[in-house]
């Protein structure tokens with residue numbers, strides 16, 4: 001959002017420049033080059049589609065060219081049938097038809113991941129190959145060429161048209177990247193569990209990615225039909241989808257430069273190999289090796305380059321800018337006496353919760369209450385069952401007996417993202433903050449709502465996090481943890497469960513967390529269940545403490561009393577009798 005305030009982004013300027021260069025190239029290049037460059041622009045659209053489904057949402061799809069084939073088929077049909085509106089309307093029609101296919105493929109694919117998803121989408125690509133070979137493209141039999149848009153009928157004119165379409169798609173993608181929906185896709189790619197904990201429906205996110213990417217691929221297929229006049233099933237073969245997927249994975253087509261580079265590779269490489277007399281299969285092999293390299297390095301070429309550049313800039317800039325604000329703590333550290341839990345209304349109630357993993361009982365009839373306006377500590381030695389309790393309460397473990405009530409209403413049976421939306425939010429012991437987002441975008445994704453810019457700045461200042469436009473991969477781990485808490489409380493959930501939020505913090509960071517946690521109930525109207533090994537943090541922030549050992553509650557009550565209990569001390573020393 002800061003970027004918006006500063007005016008046109010370099011990417012927009014770059015795209016305008018690209019359009020100008022396209023016009024120049026179209027004016028001066030010979031027809032062979034123009035044809036090849038138009039192919040590269042069409043390929044760039046395919047890459048944009050991979051950038052959506054794989055680059056952003058992290059979903060493997062090996063059938064993007066099949067969606068393109070559907071788009072091309074519809075454009076061919078509209079041309080033959082004389083559908084009014086002309087080529088641009090046909091393109092949109094082709095995109096929409098591909099979207100329907102995207103949703104149909106996406107729905108059964110939602111429960112699949114990794115290799116299984118690759119196989120499922122590839123099976124669809126093969127099936128469509130067979131279908132398209134059986135049903136000729138409209139116009140294929142009688143060479144009825146697709147009519148290009150008025151004003152762009154020459155090869156050079158059509159090249160400019162394709163660049164305009166590519167540019168419009170880039171702008172659309174850029175807009176998506178700046179919305180919470182775009183941030184949600186990136187979080188799904190990074191960690192489906194974290195996304196669900198932020199109230200994001202992973203299934204709906206993936207389906208949206210399938211639909212959008214199929215639309216873009218369908219438009220690309222339609223553009224190809226306009227370029228070639230007549231297309232055949234061979235233009236959209238399943239194996240070509242796999243090659244393009246490998247290129248997309250290698251280059252990183254969620255980035256503008258990656259999509260353009262991928263487009264150029266997809267279109268130009270085969271011609272280069274032809275000119276060198278090298279078999280085409282080698283191109284696929286080359287890109288497959290590149291894709292394996294991505295898995296080894298943990299990122300595409302453009303992602304790695306961008307990340308390196310951001311880190312270098314951050315190092316040059318020194319310490320990260322913290323938004324200017326002067327938040328006044330509502331309550332100084334533990335100057336306030338612990339709140340009295342006796343009469344408070346429960347925000348979260350856990351009744352007789354039992355969770356078993358085979359023969360092991362991780363939670364054994366646990367009952368506890370987190371009253372409104374309170375911070376409750378949940379402590380116990382390693383393996384006592386604290387994380388299991390958080391996982392179960394928030395819907396990440398569904399094999400349990402007992403009840404979980406939020407504001408008096410049972411939430412048992414609801415999946416994690418539904419519980420999160422109702423206001424049961426959590427953090428994870430293992431940090432799950434996606435590095436690809438900016439600080440401000442993550443804050444909004446974690447909050448589960450779009451926050452006004454001023455609120456984002458205030459919240460970041462309150463938790464002493466860097467400014468909204470700072471990329472997360474330049475932020476240290478302890479600050480990321482603070483950012484996670486900042487985002488979660490910004491959503492003002494009725495209940496927040498924090499799993500060791502101070503892990504890896506320095507003394508100063510723990511002190512900041514201590515201040516903020518003490519204020520959370522009043523400032524955000526959020527009750528907190530705090531799992532923490534730092535007993536001083538628990539003592540200074542919690543109104544009451546529950547102690548677990550071997551899955552059972554062994555003590556509960558005011559912090560000073562409970563933490564001085566000999567049974568609790570013995571449990572921590574590992575000598576409790578059971």
Ligand SMILES: Nc1ncnc2c1ncn2[C@@H]1O[C@H](COP(=O)(O)OP(=O)(O)OP(=O)(O)O)[C@@H](O)[C@H]1O
Pocket residue numbers: 357360362380381382383384385386387388389429
């Ligand atoms: N998915 C699982 N499958 C099998 N056993 C599990 C699973 N998750 C947890 N456990 C076991 O349940 C017990 C409780 O684990 P849990 O992680 O809840 O403890 P904890 O109190 O959070 O420990 P720590 O403080 O080390 O995080 C442990 O014995 C653990 O090995």
